Amino acid sequence: MIWIQFAILLAAILIGGRMKGIGPGVMGMVVLAVYVFIFRMKPADPPIDVMLIILAVVTTAAALQAASGMDYLVRIAERILRSKPSLVVLLGPLVTFVFTLFAGTAHISYSLLPIISEVALQKRIRPERALSVSVIASHLGITASPVSAATAALITILGGKVTLLQVMLVCIPATIIGTLAGVAVCWKKGKELNDDPAFLELMKDPEFAKSIAAGTQLERPPLPKGAPVSVLIFGFAVLLIVLAGSFPGMLPSFTEGSSNMAIDAKGHIKMAAVIELVMLAAAGIIMLICKTTAAQVAKASLFTSGGQAVVSIFGVVWMSATFMQTNNAVIEGTLGEMVKTAPWTFAIALFILSTLLFSQAATTKALMPLGVSLGILPANLVAMFPAVNGDFVLPGYPTLLAAINFDRTGSTYIGKYLLNHSFMIPGLVSVAVSVAAGFFFSGLFM
Incomplete structure (x- = not known):
């Protein structure tokens, strides 16, 4: 019976992945309905946190x-990249990593x-x-970010056995080395490029050649005064979350046994609740100080991407x-x-499941509890x-597709056999x- 149930699960993930957007989420609900009403399986807790x-x-x-804070950061990143164009293969990934580390999402x-x-x-x-x-x-940055859903899920699952600071001390240097x-x-x-027949063919088009010679550094209108302020507010919120996760004693505590979605059994505020509270409060402050309307926030592309991610993960x-x-x-x-016998083999299970779920947070929430029950330290x-x-193995993740579309030379590609793509x-x-x-640094700091 387990193999039939597993085959249905895989089918839902594969079909949902081809649908893209909210596809994985709605197909997951279809299969959950089959599990509950046909197989009579007891539903697990939904991933509310x-x-x-x-x-x-x-x-x-x-x-x-x-509030144009993102444009402000992008212009800084652009100056860094254009200052040393010969090092773009090094600086591009490092800048992207830092952006994701800061924002907690690869969509940035x-x-x-x-x-x-x-x-x-x-x-x-x-x-x-x-x-x-x-x-x-950008994907590795999610597992190093103090404000990502995946990191918060890990800390919640490990039940106070590790702090946010310990996770950062291990995962930030480990993913940078990676x-x-x-x-x-x-x-x-x-x-x-100068030896690539495909590029040389493109260069025969005068318009294409001219567009490269002209460059893309155009005069841009000045950003609103609130743009750098919004970055400072966001950065301060991230710092507060890091401090709260690293030094739990600085948070208020309440009567033991009065647990709910925000408070654990010991009366301490859960890390997930801290992130939710601080982040949304920061959003409100940005809107007030930087004169950004709620309608503008709701229309932002990141908000749309986040809504799709919520449905998919649900x-x-x-x-x-x-x-x-x-x-x-x-x-x-x-x-x-x-x-x-070999605890590291659990990493293979994590990796395989993540190739199907297309989400670090979903994989963490789904499989890390099993690691705890198996007695892994x-x-x-x-x-x-x-x-x-x-999530890069099957080339359907939005960041992979965006990179392919932004490469005008066609050098970034999905191969004939699907898995032989540029990111593999x-x-x-x-x-x-x-x-x-990670194993090296966990031995040092944990």
Whole structure:
């Protein structure tokens, strides 16, 4: 019976992935209905915390975008990239990583990818090199960010056994090293543009050649005065969350046993509630001080992307959690001995599931509780956390598609056999190195 249920789950994920947008979420709900009403499976708890964190963080990021704070950051990033165009394969991924680390969502990379592509093109550097690893860096940044839903889910699942500071001390350096490993394998990836027949053919078009020579640095209108202020407010909110997660004693405590969605059994405010509270309060302050309207925030592209992510995670995680809960004994029996002998093999399970779920938060919420029940040490689970970044394997994730579309040379591609695409090699190397480095740093700091 478990294999029939698993086959139905896989079918929902694959069909939903092809539908894109909210597709995975609604297909997850279809299968959940089959599980509950046909297989009589008891529904697991819906992933309320993860959904609310995504909604809160994305709303604040959308307020930042509406206040032109995002444009302010992008212009800073553009100056950095154009100052050393020959190093775009290195600087592009690092800037993208920092942006994601700061904002907690990879969707922020959409504004950077066209700049990275154009800087590489004007320097006659194959855009695939910079774009492919920049996309991977934006994904790795999620598992290093203090305000991402995936990080909050990990801390919640580990139940106070680790602090936010410990996760950051392990995952930030580990994912930076992983990003640099990706840069190394992409440094000379593919043919040089001037030796690429496809590019040389494009250069025969006078308009295309002229557009490259002209460059893309155009005079832009000055940004509103509130733009840098909105960045400061957002940054201060992130700092507050880091402090609250690193030093829980600074938060108010309440009577033990009075637990609810915001308070744990010991009377402490949950980390998820802290992120939701601080982020949405920051959004309100940005709107008040920077004179941004609620309508502008709701129309921001990041808000739309976040809404789709909430629906997707709602359906996929609830479906997956119900499957895991019903078949927990079988799954533990199958994986238990292997994981006890070699705990690092659990990272493979995390990676495989993430390739199907297209979400670091969904994978964390669905599978990390199994790691806890299998007796894997919290330090090892934190070390393996970057393994949830397998969403590049099937080239349907929006950031991958955006990078392909922004590359005017066509060097960034999806291959004939689907899996032989531009992001596969840097992705596999970056994630593997990040996990290996994670074990090293967890041994130092945990």
